[in-house]
Amino acid sequence: MSSAAASPSLSPKLQSEVNRRRTFAIISHPDAGKTTLTEKFLLYGGALQLAGSVTARKSQRATASDWMELEKKRGISVSSTVLQFEYHDCVINLLDTPGHKDFSEDTYRVLTAVDAAVMVIDAGKGIESQTQKLFEVCRQRGIPIFTFINKMDRPARDPLELMDEIERVLSLHAYAVNWPLGDGKAFCGVFDRIDSLVHTYERTSHGSSRAPVAVHGAKDDSLRNMLDPDLYQRFSDEIEMLDGAGATFDLPQILDGELTPVFFGSAANNFGVDMLLDAFLKYAPPPSDHQVGEKTIHPAQPDFSGFIFKIQANLDPKHRDRLAFIRICSGKFERDMNVIHTRTGRKLRLSSSHKLFGRERETVDEAYAGDVVGIVGHGDFQIGDTLAQDPDLQYQEIPRFCPEHFAWLHSTSSAQTKRYREGLDQLLQEGVVQSFYMRDNAQRLPLLAAVGPLQFEVVQARLESEYGAETRLEITSYEAVRWLPKETTVASLSTAVMPSGITFVSDAADQPALLFPDSWALKYFTEKNPTIPLSTSPPK
Numbered sequence: 001m002s003s004a005a006a007s008p009s010l011s012p013k014l015q016s017e018v019n020r021r022r023t024f025a026i027i028s029h030p031d032a033g034k035t036t037l038t039e040k041f042l043l044y045g046g047a048l049q050l051a052g053s054v055t056a057r058k059s060q061r062a063t064a065s066d067w068m069e070l071e072k073k074r075g076i077s078v079s080s081t082v083l084q085f086e087y088h089d090c091v092i093n094l095l096d097t098p099g100h101k102d103f104s105e106d107t108y109r110v111l112t113a114v115d116a117a118v119m120v121i122d123a124g125k126g127i128e129s130q131t132q133k134l135f136e137v138c139r140q141r142g143i144p145i146f147t148f149i150n151k152m153d154r155p156a157r158d159p160l161e162l163m164d165e166i167e168r169v170l171s172l173h174a175y176a177v178n179w180p181l182g183d184g185k186a187f188c189g190v191f192d193r194i195d196s197l198v199h200t201y202e203r204t205s206h207g208s209s210r211a212p213v214a215v216h217g218a219k220d221d222s223l224r225n226m227l228d229p230d231l232y233q234r235f236s237d238e239i240e241m242l243d244g245a246g247a248t249f250d251l252p253q254i255l256d257g258e259l260t261p262v263f264f265g266s267a268a269n270n271f272g273v274d275m276l277l278d279a280f281l282k283y284a285p286p287p288s289d290h291q292v293g294e295k296t297i298h299p300a301q302p303d304f305s306g307f308i309f310k311i312q313a314n315l316d317p318k319h320r321d322r323l324a325f326i327r328i329c330s331g332k333f334e335r336d337m338n339v340i341h342t343r344t345g346r347k348l349r350l351s352s353s354h355k356l357f358g359r360e361r362e363t364v365d366e367a368y369a370g371d372v373v374g375i376v377g378h379g380d381f382q383i384g385d386t387l388a389q390d391p392d393l394q395y396q397e398i399p400r401f402c403p404e405h406f407a408w409l410h411s412t413s414s415a416q417t418k419r420y421r422e423g424l425d426q427l428l429q430e431g432v433v434q435s436f437y438m439r440d441n442a443q444r445l446p447l448l449a450a451v452g453p454l455q456f457e458v459v460q461a462r463l464e465s466e467y468g469a470e471t472r473l474e475i476t477s478y479e480a481v482r483w484l485p486k487e488t489t490v491a492s493l494s495t496a497v498m499p500s501g502i503t504f505v506s507d508a509a510d511q512p513a514l515l516f517p518d519s520w521a522l523k524y525f526t527e528k529n530p531t532i533p534l535s536t537s538p539p540k
């Protein structure tokens with residue numbers, strides 16, 4: 001940041017807009033409290049009337065997801081949007097992610113567009129599988145992670161054990177910013193270790209409305225008097241332990257994603273949420289530089305640039321169109337501005353630009369690095385594309401997950417074939433599922449490939465509701481796919497040892513790959529053909 005301010009090519013106005021932005025996502029296992037926490041954040045942001053819409057989306061899914069019957073039937077959130085609100089002069093962009101593991105690829109893409117994450121853990125359960133998986137994605141990106149241990153009003157696991165679990169399971173150092181005073185029925189607040197403040201929890205008033213009480217450290221007599229003797233003993237033992245053997249608060253380590261600040265609380269009771277949010281705004285980074293090859297793209301440089309991390313068609317039945325979500329990385333976005341779609345070299349005018357709030361759209365006239373705008377009306381956008389004023393800029397590709405489920409999708413009515421092909425093409429472009437093609441298939445019928453089988457249901461449900469095309473799903477017995485080196489041909493594979501059932505295919509970008517019927521075939525092939533490298537991602 002400091003070097004940026006010194007550079008003459010950076011605009012101070014842009015810099016101050018960048019500095020007040022925080023762009024993040026919440027990661028958690030389903031039911032840990034992500035929706036509840038999101039809603040409370042919005043309350044703090046003054047987006048009160050809108051906060052209800054998040055709950056409404058969950059409780060009355062019929063209204064929120066009528067474009068997507070599947071969400072209603074399965075009780076899952078498939079779509080994800082962006083919530084922007086202001087709080088304490090900060091502009092907060094909270095990017096929503098679908099919770100179900102079958103949509104982890106979608107979540108992954110959203111995580112490429114954030115600068116930090118809040119990890120919500122259920123205090124009674126600790127780290128669950130989905131949290132761990134999403135955490136790994138954040139770790140790869142090296143973004144800071146703030147932890148909220150939720151549901152302290154319920155019987156919780158030993159807080160020291162929870163801290164230890166973060167260290168052990170995630171290999172992430174953890175610093176408890178506040179520490180719980182009891183749990184479940186005995187939960188009576190938290191002690192802020194940085195400010196030496198006690199925030200008391202009052203069950204009757206749905207959380208704390210009283211001002212926090214200042215104490216002189218954990219050994220203060222007023223704190224001793226506040227708690228019952230057993231609880232006080234336990235608390236002071238725990239604090240002693242943390243002070244002695246626990247991690248120390250180290251901001252550079254937090255920013256590197258090596259240390260997570262931990263907050264205890266209860267989202268449903270709106271307790272501890274303000275402490276988390278305040279600390280988050282204070283310590284989480286604003287948008288930072290992007291390194292693209294030799295170039296350093298600074299968020300406050302005048303040249304606009306951004307990348308598409310999500311494409312969502314037909315988000316709202318009122319607007320049957322495709323919305324490309326762009327994360328702005330530099331410069332100022334202005335409606336009607338001209339940019340270059342750097343993959344094709346085409347010049348575009350960005351006139352139909354929207355800000356999203358849940359399912360609501362609002363025209364956006366200007367936006368800055370860290371913000372997300374939705375652009376409508378450009379059919380050839382793909383996930384990972386760059387829009388910039390510099391024609392040579394191409395942000396890094398967004399890698400895809402290696403699929404584990406494969407299916408054919410047949411149109412059940414010849415009268416609907418055209419709609420089926422058109423719909424499927426669009427959904428494939430949107431990246432709802434991946435596709436592979438048999439080498440001898442002249443019609444180029446796609447074999448659909450997904451990380452989780454629910455993705456197929458999304459394709460089917462959307463083809464029916466949005467394109468009027470009914471389909472029949474035929475799950476195949478393939479269990480794995482591996483990419484081959486670029487130059488691989490049928491001839492070059494002729495000498496390979498091939499157990500039966502392996503099929504040579506191409507992906508949508510014509511990259512060669514092999515489909516395997518089971519893990520045994522994959523293992524056998526790998527052992528018998530040590531000179532043929534297989535990869536879980538397409539060759540570059």
Ligand code: GDP
Nearest residue numbers: 030031032033034035036151154266267268269
């Ligand atoms: P999500 O699936 O992660 O979005 O979780 P939700 O926010 O929908 O929460 C799951 C359930 O846990 C809901 O029934 C919430 O009311 C409940 N819940 C969330 N936070 C708390 C909390 O602090 N205390 C208690 N007791 N329940 C909570």
